[in-house]
Amino acid sequence: MGLTSSSTGSNLLNKELMNIQKKCDFTVAFAGNPNVGKSTIFNSLTGMHQHTGNWPGKTVSNASGICNYNNRDYLLVDIPGTYSLMSNSQEEEIARDYICFGKPDATVIILDATCIERNLNLVFQTMEITKNIIVCVNLLDEAKKKKIEINLEKLETLLGVPVVGTIARKRRTLKNLLNVIEQVCTKKRHLEPNCITYLPAIEDAILLLTGEVNKITPQDFKYINRWICLKLLDDDQKIIQSIEKALHISLHSDKIIQKQNDARKNFTKIDLDSNNIKDDIVSSIMKKSEDVAKQVCTFKNKEYNLRNKKIDKILTSKKFGIPIMVAFLGIIFWITIVGANYPSQLLSSLFNILQEKLLALFYFLRVPTFITELLINGMYKTLAWVISVMLPPMAIFFPLFTLLEDLGYLPRIAFNLDNYFKKACTSGKQALTMCMGFGCNACGVVGTRIIDSPRERLIAMLTNAFVPCNGRFPLLITISTIFIGSYFTGMTSSIVSTLCVLLVILIGIFLTLIISKILSKTVLKGFPSSFILELPPYRKPQVGKVLVRSLLDRTLFVLGRAISVAAPVGIVIWLFANITIGNVSILTYIANFLDPFAKLMGIDGYILSAFILGIPANEIVLPIILMSYLATGSLVDIDNTFAIGEILKQNGWTLLTGINVMIFTLLHFPCGTTLISIKKESGSLKWTLFAFVLPTICGIILCMLTTGVWNLII
Numbered sequence: 001m002g003l004t005s006s007s008t009g010s011n012l013l014n015k016e017l018m019n020i021q022k023k024c025d026f027t028v029a030f031a032g033n034p035n036v037g038k039s040t041i042f043n044s045l046t047g048m049h050q051h052t053g054n055w056p057g058k059t060v061s062n063a064s065g066i067c068n069y070n071n072r073d074y075l076l077v078d079i080p081g082t083y084s085l086m087s088n089s090q091e092e093e094i095a096r097d098y099i100c101f102g103k104p105d106a107t108v109i110i111l112d113a114t115c116i117e118r119n120l121n122l123v124f125q126t127m128e129i130t131k132n133i134i135v136c137v138n139l140l141d142e143a144k145k146k147k148i149e150i151n152l153e154k155l156e157t158l159l160g161v162p163v164v165g166t167i168a169r170k171r172r173t174l175k176n177l178l179n180v181i182e183q184v185c186t187k188k189r190h191l192e193p194n195c196i197t198y199l200p201a202i203e204d205a206i207l208l209l210t211g212e213v214n215k216i217t218p219q220d221f222k223y224i225n226r227w228i229c230l231k232l233l234d235d236d237q238k239i240i241q242s243i244e245k246a247l248h249i250s251l252h253s254d255k256i257i258q259k260q261n262d263a264r265k266n267f268t269k270i271d272l273d274s275n276n277i278k279d280d281i282v283s284s285i286m287k288k289s290e291d292v293a294k295q296v297c298t299f300k301n302k303e304y305n306l307r308n309k310k311i312d313k314i315l316t317s318k319k320f321g322i323p324i325m326v327a328f329l330g331i332i333f334w335i336t337i338v339g340a341n342y343p344s345q346l347l348s349s350l351f352n353i354l355q356e357k358l359l360a361l362f363y364f365l366r367v368p369t370f371i372t373e374l375l376i377n378g379m380y381k382t383l384a385w386v387i388s389v390m391l392p393p394m395a396i397f398f399p400l401f402t403l404l405e406d407l408g409y410l411p412r413i414a415f416n417l418d419n420y421f422k423k424a425c426t427s428g429k430q431a432l433t434m435c436m437g438f439g440c441n442a443c444g445v446v447g448t449r450i451i452d453s454p455r456e457r458l459i460a461m462l463t464n465a466f467v468p469c470n471g472r473f474p475l476l477i478t479i480s481t482i483f484i485g486s487y488f489t490g491m492t493s494s495i496v497s498t499l500c501v502l503l504v505i506l507i508g509i510f511l512t513l514i515i516s517k518i519l520s521k522t523v524l525k526g527f528p529s530s531f532i533l534e535l536p537p538y539r540k541p542q543v544g545k546v547l548v549r550s551l552l553d554r555t556l557f558v559l560g561r562a563i564s565v566a567a568p569v570g571i572v573i574w575l576f577a578n579i580t581i582g583n584v585s586i587l588t589y590i591a592n593f594l595d596p597f598a599k600l601m602g603i604d605g606y607i608l609s610a611f612i613l614g615i616p617a618n619e620i621v622l623p624i625i626l627m628s629y630l631a632t633g634s635l636v637d638i639d640n641t642f643a644i645g646e647i648l649k650q651n652g653w654t655l656l657t658g659i660n661v662m663i664f665t666l667l668h669f670p671c672g673t674t675l676i677s678i679k680k681e682s683g684s685l686k687w688t689l690f691a692f693v694l695p696t697i698c699g700i701i702l703c704m705l706t707t708g709v710w711n712l713i714i
Contacts, residue, residue: 024066024075026185029099031126032110033119034081037138037168039063041110042078044171045178069178074185077104080449083118085125086236086278093242094449100129100224101246105185108134108177113143113150113165114537117293123159124285127193128227133161134180141167142537147301155296160194195226198284202277205233205263212256216249232260234278308537312412321416328409329505332400334498336477340392344641347391351384378574379567385623386563393474399547401438406541410435417509424513425520427456434460434467434512441469441670445677455526459519461678462691465670466512466698468505471618472665476501478622479665482645483658504666511667511698569616573624576613587628601700602660602707604652611664616672621665656710660703667699 032038046065063078082095099107107130111119116137126133137150156163162180167173183189197203209229217225231239232251240251267277314320355376362372404410413435418428429451437444444464451457468476477497485497520526576587587609594612595605610624626644629651648657669692670678679688 024073026072026105026181027075027077027102028181028185029077029079029102029104029107030110031079031095031099031107031122032081033083033112033122036081036110036112036119038081038110039078040168041136041138041166041174041177042076044168044174046076067178070182072182074181077102082122084121085129086239086282096239097242097246099126100227100243101221103220104130104132106132106134106181108136108181110136110138113137113139114146114148116150116155116297117289120289120292121285124196124288127161127195128230129224131161131191131193131223132184133191133193134177134184135159135161135163136177137163137165138168140165140173141169142539147299149298149300151296151298155292158194158292158295160192162189162191196284196288199280201267202233202280204266206230208263209233209256209259212253212259213251216251216253218247218249221247230281232256233263234281235260236278311538315409315412316415321412325413325416326502326506328404330498330502332397332404333477333501334494335400336393336397336473338494339396340477343392343395344388347388348384351388355380355384373578374571374574379570382570382573382620382623382627383563383567385626386619393477394470397470397473403541403543406539408538420513421516424517425526426459426516427451427453430456430460430463430512430516433464434509437464437467437469440471441465441467441674442677444469445674445681448681453526455524458682458687459516459524461682462519462687462694463512463515465674465691465695466515466667467508468666469618469671469674471671473501474619475622475665476504476662478641478644479658479662480504481641482648483653483655486645500662504662507663508666515694515698569613569620570623573613573627577627591628600707601664601703602656602710603664603703604657606651607657607661607664611668615669618665618671656707660706663702663706664699667695667702669693669696 030038030042042063042065045067065076065078067074067076077098079095079098080092082092084092085096085099098104107126109119109123109126111123123133123135135155137152137155140150143150150165152163152165162184164177164180165173166177180189184191198206206226206229209232210225213225213228213232214222217228228243228251231243243249244251315324358376358380359372362376411432414428414431417431417434421428421430430448432450433444433447435444436447441464444467445461448457448460448464451460480497480500481493484500485493487493488496573587576590577585579586581589587606591605591609593605594608598605598608601608606628607625610621610628613624614621622644626647629647669675675688675692678691679685682688
């Protein structure tokens with residue numbers, strides 16, 4: 001298999017995807033419930049490394065990749081996991097719209113072999129809108145462990161479409177799937193899906209509407225006429241609007257409305273409530289799914305899920321759930337703090353050696369002194385600091401966090417926090433997007449697409465920055481180690497530093513709930529919506545893949561972004577620090593201007609300037625602070641955390657300064673990438689500005705309170 005790949009955003013009609021589609025022989029959509037291994041199969045076939053995880057809601061936009069099989073190019077499109085095509089959330093809309101209007105040559109529905117009945121709901125709904133369906137029963141290895149047997153041949157007969165069994169992690173099992181995809185796309189296999197037959201009154205109503213609908217639908221979309229009629233009957237205006245927009249038709253003509261009214265009159269004759277047509281349709285689908293599952297599944301061990309239930313009884317209990325969650329996070333941060341020191345020092349030493357070589361090269365080439373200092377003291381030292389300080393903690397934190405994700409523990413964290421978010425009048429799914437924010441706040445903002453309610457989605461966007469992202473962890477860890485851990489010795493020092501960082505995180509979670517509650521009662525009034533959170537089975541983490549994925553997809557990606565920002569900013573800050581007006585640098589003018597206000601917050605003008613100038617990326621705040629304190633405007637050679645601490649203490653930092661810097665690190669405006677994401681997702685400049693101001697005001701107030709209390713005590 002020759003493999004290439006490309007990615008695409010959520011818009012199914014974007015030009016990039018359409019251009020790729022034209023170059024390929026066939027297009028295949030991959031759909032399925034969340035957490036069935038859909039993205040894993042997609043990655044195996046395309047060679048892409050889209051981030052997958054053992055929890056629902058990971059894919060929130062379409063991803064595309066090209067797979068070459070038997071000298072044909074197949075464009076594979078991984079659409080968001082969804083339980084239904086009767087869409088509510090944005091991820092469900094993306095899935096539905098692509099299956100309906102993207103015109104794939106085949107649609108592969110991935111099922112979880114351990115819970116066929118629930119997954120069949122999506123299969124029967126998809127049958128209403130396309131007959132080019134392939135059912136892929138995945139996770140057969142897990143079904144075997146649980147002693148669940150599935151008769152794939154009988155399932156194929158009952159559904160009337162090809163059925164393939166796979167184990168996503170074993171690539172050789174996917175060859176049969178590719179064979180069937182080729183047969184369906186090339187029309188070598190005739191398909192006659194056994195669609196659901198609804199109540200006679202509903203079937204008569206569909207027939208009544210079909211004639212008028214058939215007159216207006218384009219020829220390429222005649223196959224979804226029955227599904228359009230169903231949507232007209234259950235009067236789902238949101239989906240109807242999507243159909244009209246995609247097909248450029250109107251479903252509100254006088255004739256169609258008349259047919260709808262005639263159908264409703266017939267419903268009343270048999271005591272069928274037209275307002276509950278959707279319930280009758282869903283009930284028929286669920287009954288059919290249950291009937292098929294009973295015929296094809298054999299459970300030799302009725303207590304196959306007993307182990308998971310016993311573990312969940314502890315991890316999700318009201319008594320132990322939250323403490324265990326805090327303990328897990330504490331262990332991760334402790335390992336990160338202890339493990340990052342030595343490699344950070346080693347990297348710093350290597351960069352110092354390289355710096356000497358570069359200086360010698362610049363001297364040999366007779367590069368002007370100004371250019372040398374600009375590039376070495378401005379750009380190079382900033383980059384060296386960012387890499388040596390950021391890389392070690394990220395290389396430790398991300399794999400550990402991903403292992404929890406692969407294990408299936410993150411959804412349990414969301415479950416434990418669900419009740420608290422409901423009390424804050426927001427969606428329990430916000431707990432999931434908050435967990436995404438620990439990696440990157442911008443990713444957390446994009447992840448809010450899994451939330452159905454626009455109001456709750458906006459609240460999740462506005463408060464996502466209240467949890468620290470990877471860019472803020474190095475600063476939190478460094479300050480905690482210098483100003484709090486230094487009061488202790490040995491292992492006690494690292495434990496205390498860990499507890500301090502953990503306390504900051506818990507403050508962020510607490511404020512997320514409080515601010516969400518305030519927003520729900522004021523500018524974004526409303527009641528919490530209900531949702532079903534699927535707790536996936538515990539799975540043995542793939543340690544090798546986790547390490548590679550964490551390093552490539554997360555650590556190096558984030559580091560690369562930080563470097564791309566730090567390089568130009570390092571030059572700008574060096575210029576600010578070295579260009580003088582009346583023997584006073586521009587940076588000092590800015591710091592002096594901000595200093596009176598900063599003093600009220602228990603910090604100084606240089607610190608506040610660093611946060612403002614560091615808006616492109618949180619990772620460069622501390623380098624800016626260090627640069628600002630030096631008379632020559634360049635970074636010192638950093639050997640270890642102790643060296644950083646000495647510079648800070650020499651410039652007036654105290655325990656109070658350290659505490660307030662940690663508070664403001666947690667609570668200040670989101671980085672530039674996150675703000676752009678908020679603007680894109682909300683479509684509003686007003687809410688983007690609000691997202692900028694909200695955490696900043698909270699941080700300022702809390703720092704002032706801390707300073708006031710400190711001064712009273714001292």
